[in-house]
Amino acid sequence: MNIKNLFYLFSLVFLIGCAPQPLFYWGDYSSSLYDYKKSPDEKTLAAHEKSLLDIIVTSPKKHLHVPPGIYAEYGYLLINDGKENEGLEYFDKEIVLYPESKVFVQRLKDELARGKK
Amino acid sequence: MKTLYWIVLASVLTLWGCAPQITKHEFAPKMYDQHPVSILILPPQNKSTAADAKEYYSTTIAEPLTNCGYYVYPTEVVNDVLKQEGLFDTETMLNVPPQKFKEFFGADAVMYVTILEWNTQYLILSGSVTVKIASELKSTTTGDVLWFYDDVVSVNTSGDSGGAGGLAGLLAKAVTTAIKTAATQYVPVARDVNTKILIALPYGKYHPKFNQDAQTMIEKKKKAEKNK
Numbered sequence: 001m002n003i004k005n006l007f008y009l010f011s012l013v014f015l016i017g018c019a020p021q022p023l024f025y026w027g028d029y030s031s032s033l034y035d036y037k038k039s040p041d042e043k044t045l046a047a048h049e050k051s052l053l054d055i056i057v058t059s060p061k062k063h064l065h066v067p068p069g070i071y072a073e074y075g076y077l078l079i080n081d082g083k084e085n086e087g088l089e090y091f092d093k094e095i096v097l098y099p100e101s102k103v104f105v106q107r108l109k110d111e112l113a114r115g116k117k
Numbered sequence: 118m119k120t121l122y123w124i125v126l127a128s129v130l131t132l133w134g135c136a137p138q139i140t141k142h143e144f145a146p147k148m149y150d151q152h153p154v155s156i157l158i159l160p161p162q163n164k165s166t167a168a169d170a171k172e173y174y175s176t177t178i179a180e181p182l183t184n185c186g187y188y189v190y191p192t193e194v195v196n197d198v199l200k201q202e203g204l205f206d207t208e209t210m211l212n213v214p215p216q217k218f219k220e221f222f223g224a225d226a227v228m229y230v231t232i233l234e235w236n237t238q239y240l241i242l243s244g245s246v247t248v249k250i251a252s253e254l255k256s257t258t259t260g261d262v263l264w265f266y267d268d269v270v271s272v273n274t275s276g277d278s279g280g281a282g283g284l285a286g287l288l289a290k291a292v293t294t295a296i297k298t299a300a301t302q303y304v305p306v307a308r309d310v311n312t313k314i315l316i317a318l319p320y321g322k323y324h325p326k327f328n329q330d331a332q333t334m335i336e337k338k339k340k341a342e343k344n345k
Contacts, residue, residue, distance in 0.1 A: 007145025022184045022301060023183065023184050023186065023323060023324060024180075024183050024184060026180045027182075029179075029180060030176045030177055030180055030304070030308075031304075033176040033177045033193070034302075034304055035223070037172045037173065037176060038173075066192075067180070067183050068183050068187070068189050068190075069179065069183075069188075069189055069191030069192075069194075070190045070191070072190075072191050072194060073191035073193060073194055076191070076193075076194045076197075095167065098188050100154050100155040100188045100223060100225075101155070101188065101221055101223070102223060103220045103221075104190055104195075104221075104223055104224075107198065107222070108194070108198070111198070111201065116208055
């Protein structure tokens with residue numbers, strides 16, 4: 001092996017080491033959330049919902065799990081929109097995929113029930 | 118052979134720098150004892166002069182933290198729940214014992230973020246955006262600090278467009294600098310800081326290298342001064 005090859009190999013290893021394959025696909029999450037926070041209105045909220053849905057739809061296509069919290073956040077927004085049953089389904093998906101979310105999601109459900117009383 | 122020597126030497130210098138090095142395990146042994154799975158990120162404490170820093174920073178942290186292998190509670194929803202519980206400001210939250218967050222959310226650890234710097238410097242012909250962050254993880258079972266780290270990134274936003282010389286050119290350049298600096302959102306800079314900080318965090322359960330990084334070398338840090 002000559003030095004040039006060794007150099008390429010080293011560079012490759014170095015690059016891989018620095019930029020590991022992300023575990024999750026987050027799409028436009030942080031930029032749509034940023035836009036929403038910068039000017040919270042119906043339009044920016046709808047855009048953020050859309051990027052959540054994109055993550056949910058695209059992740060399996062990339063053979064990745066939906067990232068932690070995404071199902072719960074999407075479900076939460078749906079419930080705020082009045083789509084309660086659909087929202088609750090996403091809450092359950094969060095628990096199935098990430099059992100450690102159970103206490104938190106249950107809390108969200110309890111609050112929803114409490115709000116209805 | 119001599120060339121190889123230099124390459125190796127240069128690489129070693131690049132990788133190690135001059136800062137003292139330590140293994141992740143030595144730096145944060147409690148992370149390897151307790152292996153927290155789920156992390157609750159509290160709204161950051163803002164010590165910078167930018168009032169909106171807090172809101173914007175919180176859009177950047179969940180993604181990289183999940184890519185380190187942790188379950189991260191959705192920050193927006195968490196903020197709403199905290200508000201419903203009457204916890205509006207970060208200072209109040211700091212006084213809540215970490216154990217409470219286990220009870221509330223089921224979280225294994227809480228991440229406390231402090232924004233130390235979030236500012237723009239305008240000079241006539243150049244500008245820069247600086248973000249400095251300190252993070253700390255506390256166990257919700259023992260209340261102990263499991264891990265901490267901090268870092269800073271400064272990005273030059275000079276209008277480097279060349280073009281006309283003379284006074285007109287100089288003025289044009291000054292205008293470009295101001296525009297570019299104003300338009301450069303802090304968010305990408307904050308993301309870079311997150312990357313630099315999270316490199317020092319042991320991988321979580323969902324990462325393929327979970328529990329295999331104990332001997333990874335990182336730069337040794339002392340706890341950042343929070344009251345700068």
